[in-house]
Amino acid sequence: MRDFGRLEEVENSLGAVQHGELFILRTQYGLDYGKGVSLSRKEASQDHEYHPRPVMVRQATPSDMEKIEQNRRDLKSSLQICRDQVYAHHLPMKVLTGEYSLERQKMVFYFTSPGRVDFRELVRALAASFKTRIELYQLGPRDGAKVVGGIAPCGKTQLCCTQFMRSFEAITTRMAKVQRLPVRQEKLLGLCGQLKCCLKFELDAYAAFSKDLPKEGAKVSTQFGKGYILVQNILKKSVTVRLEDDREVHVSVDELTVLR
Numbered sequence: 001m002r003d004f005g006r007l008e009e010v011e012n013s014l015g016a017v018q019h020g021e022l023f024i025l026r027t028q029y030g031l032d033y034g035k036g037v038s039l040s041r042k043e044a045s046q047d048h049e050y051h052p053r054p055v056m057v058r059q060a061t062p063s064d065m066e067k068i069e070q071n072r073r074d075l076k077s078s079l080q081i082c083r084d085q086v087y088a089h090h091l092p093m094k095v096l097t098g099e100y101s102l103e104r105q106k107m108v109f110y111f112t113s114p115g116r117v118d119f120r121e122l123v124r125a126l127a128a129s130f131k132t133r134i135e136l137y138q139l140g141p142r143d144g145a146k147v148v149g150g151i152a153p154c155g156k157t158q159l160c161c162t163q164f165m166r167s168f169e170a171i172t173t174r175m176a177k178v179q180r181l182p183v184r185q186e187k188l189l190g191l192c193g194q195l196k197c198c199l200k201f202e203l204d205a206y207a208a209f210s211k212d213l214p215k216e217g218a219k220v221s222t223q224f225g226k227g228y229i230l231v232q233n234i235l236k237k238s239v240t241v242r243l244e245d246d247r248e249v250h251v252s253v254d255e256l257t258v259l260r
Contacts, residue, residue, distance in 0.1 A: 010034065011055040022060035022068075028052050029133060030105040033060060033068060064102065071100040078130070082109050085125050093117055096139065096147050106133040112144045142168050145192035153190065160197055171195040179206045180234060209234045212253075219259040222251050226259070 010025055021036045032054070060068070079098055086093050091113075098109040107130050111117075119136050126134045139147065146161040161168070176183050176199055190196040213232045214220060220229060220241060227243035238252045 008034070009053065011053050014056050014059070022065070024057045024060055024064055024102065025054040026057050027054045027101075030101060031057070031103050032101040032106075033064065067102055071102075071104070075099070078107065079109075081129055082126060085122055085129070086111075089119075089122050089125070091117055091119060091122060093119070096144055104132055106135060108135045108137065110137050110139050110144075110147055112139050112141070141192040141194050142197070145190065150191050153196070154198075159191065165197065168197065169200055171197060171199050175199040175203050178203060178210065180232065206234055209237075213237065213239060214253065214256070214258050220251075220256045221259055222249065222256045224249050224251075 010023075014023070018036055023034055023036060025032050025034050034054070075098060078100075079095060082098065083095050086095060092115070093111045093113045095109055095111045098107060100107055107126070109126075117138065123134045123136060142161060145159060146165070149159055149162040151157055152159050156163075171194070173183055173188070173195070175195075176188055179199070179202065181188070181199075188195050188199065210232055213234065214229055216229050216232055216239075218229050220227060220239075222241055222243075224241075224247070225243045225245070227241045227249075229239045230242045230248065231240040233239060233250065238250055239256070240248055241251050241256070242248050
């Protein structure tokens with residue numbers, strides 16, 4: 001929904017949806033717009049008593065696009081008004097961005113905060129300023145980075161979450177250990193200050209390749225002598241062996257024998 005809204009299923013009477021195509025939608029608060037992501041194959045839920053499903057009205061016309069662009073141009077001044085009101089109400093909030101619905105029947109602001117915020121007075125002040133319905137959405141660190149964007153630590157000109165990720169999964173340091181990455185916190189954090197989402201991308205492949213190698217700690221015999229496996233070198237399909245004389249050698253899995 002809109003530029004930064006959540007993914008939402010809508011009633012589609014227009015047929016095929018092209019990825020990235022803009023559509024006008026009828027919602028419980030009037031006309032709005034959204035970007036086509038995919039064609040859902042799930043059966044539509046019948047329980048919409050409290051949250052009616054938006055209905056696709058038409059593809060965005062040139063007139064619609066003019067309204068959308070005008071709303072985007074007016075956003076800068078609207079954000080400043082919101083930030084001024086946040087300051088005036090002494091709220092611990094960082095306003096990231098915002099959006100108008102198509103015909104300005106609703107204004108949405110996105111913010112981050114270290115804790116829960118009572119923003120009821122702020123909503124009333126903003127509603128008086130903008131003369132429209134106001135919604136505030138508190139975002140977590142990952143969603144905040146997704147909205148703001150930036151250059152990724154790896155050098156990509158777009159963050160993965162901004163470019164293609166549709167949802168977030170739990171990330172743990174165990175994923176770094178499985179991939180034999182140095183578990184240094186500063187190297188594992190993304191711009192959001194959380195563990196990098198990309199730690200999950202190749203995890204299953206590393207876990208599968210690791211099963212084909214002798215386990216770390218296993219006793220082995222090599223051409224250099226006997227010892228035990230210190231580290232798996234997963235992508236090289238080799239291991240580092242500490243010999244009985246305390247030397248460390250790198251050995252291909254084809255050049256050792258696991259001792260029982």
